[in-house]
Amino acid sequence: MAKNFNMLMFFYMMVLGTVVSLSANNWLMIWTGLEISIMSIMPMISNKNFLSSEASVKYFMIQSISSSMMMLGVLLLLINSKIEYQIILTSSMMFKMGVAPFHNWILEMIESVELMVMFLLLTIMKIAPLNMLSYLMFKNNLFICMSLLIGSMLGLTQTSMRKMMCYSSIFNLSFILASISMNSIWWLYMMIYSTMLIMILLLMNKMNINYINQLSLNENKMSLKMNMWLAMLSMGGMPPMMGFMLKLMIIQMMMMNKEFLLSIIMIVSSTLVMFYYLRMSFISILFSASTLKWKIMNNMKSSSWIMMVNITMMPLMLTLKT
Structure with missing residues (x-):
């Protein structure tokens, strides 16, 4: 732009x-x-x-x-x-x-x-x-269920990073719709989701990545790859990243409202979303990179604010919640 x-x-x-x-x-x-x-x-x-x-x-x-x-x-x-x-x-x-x-x-x-x-x-x-x-x-339960299933299942077949981010957005939008009756919760979810998304998009722009197989290229610094790895894990909802806290908060709210079937669908679809983010992370770091894996820790000194935000946000949110 x-x-x-x-x-x-x-x-x-x-x-x-x-x-x-x-x-x-x-x-x-x-x-x-x-x-x-x-x-x-x-x-x-x-x-x-x-x-x-x-x-x-x-x-x-x-x-x-x-x-x-x-x-x-x-x-x-x-x-x-x-x-x-x-x-x-x-x-x-x-x-x-x-x-x-x-x-x-x-x-x-x-x-x-x-x-x-x-x-x-x-x-x-x-x-x-x-x-x-x-x-x-x-009641938006029909739209929520369809967004959960479509956003998680169709994202598995994508090789384009943009389309994967779009399916992930559809999936996360279902969580927002599930909490739409409580303004404080869906506003918090939207703000933190926007933070996670801008992290990934900035890294995609910096690394010039449009497709998954480009993650295996070694033209980028290891610090950028580590930041991309952590940002994707946070978007997928891997604990202790801040993305996990968002999903845990919504699922807890749904169970308190006795929406048990919807909570089960959320948990199952979240595992599918976690799978395709883990797949991208493995391609980026573990499988296809020719850099020696034991040299990764030596290159983490410049892994900057994205790593700190992803790791420290969940304990901070738990502190504020209590």
Whole structure:
């Protein structure tokens, strides 16, 4: 993403639209904030890549359809229609965020956007729809189960790092939806997930990695590989990384609410997600690297803040929790 005045202006307008949606007290202003964010991120999606123009058009069409569904649900709410408006509003927000089974559009466009725009699509652009869902007293268990299964199982077959991050986002979004009734929990989950995602994307950009087999190349420093390894383990939920604490918190909350079947599905799907992150870690460090394994510890002196954040965050969160 080019760092010029236009891009900064579009980024500012996108954040402003999100803030408008979060602070609004009526449906019309929520819709206005969403539209400001959508129209601001579209120029950021377009870049020198030939496929980016197609991606921006796809994004505009999908968001237009979901916004129309949202306004239809709001109209049904205002006229006191017998039609269940909450289903329409919930479906429109799921469509906007790319929750399973409405996830195919984001997988198609994620390959043609820059990594920073990918981060915005997977994090900031989902905050306003999630906040709107927190206003609706509607059970999302069907969407949660489908996102858990699709995000964990289809991620196993991917070789593209971008698509794997996208399936992981769908999987983590199901955990956020499970805690959507408690604002403090899903906001905390979103902030820490965003931190883990930006760590991996920064390392992907620095190491110029787009596919899994590129992790085995030895052109990068061992400190970068170790940081990538720890960031992926944290995203997968390996204790004592901070990603484990997030999943433990949500599963504990679900069991306290007597959602035992959903908790079992979360645990089983989390093991699948942990498997494909471990696979990437093994490719990066253990199997394919020609560097002698006993020299790894000698190169860890410069493994900087990513390692410290991943390791120390979980004890800190446990301290704050008690």
